[in-house]
Amino acid sequence: MTPSLDLRQIGRSAGAAALPVGMLILVGLMVIPVSPTILDISFVGNIMISLAILMVALSASKPLDFSAFPTVLLLATLFRLALNVASTRVVLVHGHEGTASAGHIIEAFGQVLIGGDYVVGLFVFVVLMIINLVVITKGAGRVSEVSARFTLDALPGKQMAIDADLNAGLLTPEEAKARRQEVATEADFYGSMDGASKFVKGDAVAGLLILFVNIVGGLILGMASHGLSFSEAGSTYVTLAIGDALVAQIPALLLSIAAAAIVTRVNSPLDLSGQIGSQFASPQVWMAVGGILFIFGLVPAMPQMLILPAAALALALGWQMRRAAALADAAPPPALPAADPHHIEWADVSEASPCQLEIGYALVALVDERKGAPLMGRITGIRKQLSKELGFVISAVKVSDDLSLPGNSYRISVAGVIVGEDEIFPNELLALDSGDLVTQVSGRPCKDPTFGLDALWIPKSSQNDAIAAGYTVVDPATVVATHLNNSIIASASELFGLDDAQALIDHLKLHYPQLAQNLSPQSYALPRVAGLCRALLEERVPLRDFRKIAEAMVTLSGQQLGDVELVEAVRQRIGALIIQTIVPARMPLPVVTFNPEVEMLLNQAVRANPGAEWPFEHGMAMKILGEIGQAVEPLLLSTRSFALVASPICRSALSRLVRATFPDVAVISYLEIPANKATEIVATIGAEPARLGHDDTDEMKDEPHEI
CATH class of the missing domain: 3.40.50.12790 (FHIPEP family, domain 4)
Structure with a gap:
């Protein structure tokens, strides 16, 4: 069987071999005379590389998608300067032979693009230099400098945010590591771009100086060494110098645009064209543009034959966008395929979340997003707080309605076992008897679902009276949330599994790799680590400082202890935590x-x-x-x-x-x-x-x- 080829490995190997060879070619272009044919091929390659860099920069969704841009910009600039050195040598040595002596590319830029008048070409080059040096390069350099400064200033805050999300259980250790790497790469990228913008600026200045050298040197050599008149030397050498400058300045301009596009990008899932297109696809914008152009077109001094068609085009675009949006809103949603009554999914017979809250139909308003979903926000807060207190990530709580329950009832289940159930009244308040009442208030007697205290369900209008009488008044969402909180704490060991134990060990590897290596699987199998953690959680010993627990286990690994003896020995070593x-x-x-x-x-x-x-x-x-x-x-x-x-x-x-x-x-x-x-x-x-x-x-x- 023929082994399959790893294209990425081949690409990396080819790239590793191409870079040293490319650098040797750059040095060779600077010191070794080359023929006009090789110059033509190199100039075409330079333009092709610049266009490819520009296209990659425009298609990147975020700057880090082209993280190699600073290095690529440096190599492209060196390649272009090496070509300038090689072309200068050819122009000065063979320029007296005519405008074709330096190759067809320089001749084409020197004659076709400047219209046969080298004075016009000189002005065109100066204008391109002003655009590139004063506008694009200067602006891109300033944006790079500010971006680098703000990125470095924000680096500590981003690192702290990642650590906070990791501690809260919102990120896995692998995701946190990737986020940290991304933040570090972002800081390195903008720092490199701040320096790379200086290459672009220096390249523009170098092009101006090379043009001056080619013109002055050509005039001197043409008149002194080859016996040409001033007009003949000026016509030939100035044309070649301007052609050489333009053929180098066009790729430089493309790279400057690419650099500006990269540093001014905003992170988006779309590329630059998609991002701009989505933000300009507003019918109100084009209708307003068309109306303003139409008003301008009515002014007698304006060229109506140009402005009015443009106004009509803008109005047509706006109308078409509005019509497309209306059709999209009116279109019915795609019909879902009919469910097969004989087909059974795993979701029909199992629950993905070990912790569930089932509510009756009268309590749906507590989880309805249109009414603020007061219960959902409290559940999220409970998960974050308990994850921090217990030392492992509490799995998501699945909330669902159950028509088999009475309307005002709810049921809490952990690992399939019902650990709590009661009834509440969503339009009333629960008044808890604090034991030191001033007066009594009327209401529906009951017991607090969490602590079993005497309580009353009272109307919301009686809240102030109940507080004045000494009652503790809570809303229905808080009643359910408190009951859920205590149920999760009491059943924490049932929520802890092998995956949670592995997550604790993986997190330990980030900060204490030797300790994690000696803990599992070298000294203890993963099920035994999970069993000890469950035994601690059963007695409400949190796993917040898992390092201390792991150190105790590693210290005891040389003793032949049963599971109960191991738990007791670990408890004695973490007594201060308990x-x-x-x-x-x-x-x-x-x-x-x-x-x-x-x-x-x-x-x-x-x-x-x-x-x-x-x-x-x-x-x-x-x-x-x-x-x-x-x-x-x-x-x-x-x-x-x-x-x-x-x-x-x-x-x-x-x-x-x-x-x-x-x-x-x-x-x-x-x-x-x-x-x-x-x-x-x-x-x-x-x-x-x-x-x-x-x-x-x-x-x-x-x-x-x-x-």
């Missing part, structure tokens, strides 16, 4: 502890059932939960932050037991508390530890479990 999620750094940590005898019983139960998910005997577990409830419920009602502290041996099993009843209670071990962290014991569990022993097992089976 504690700071409970209380601020300067505050002592309020803790609820166990009586030593009770803690000993818990440890014995775990040792007796190593590896068991529920090692505690049922009656014992119920009594433990009862006493924990008595100790923590006053703290929960007062919204005071605290932690339940236990032995490292039983912490994991105890956390699973407590989390089922008190999901907001953090269970930590003694080893997770930093040595410099002050603690404050606010309650002790197990005033009568003997009653939790196994001697009372038979009594627990027959009597209610009370402590």
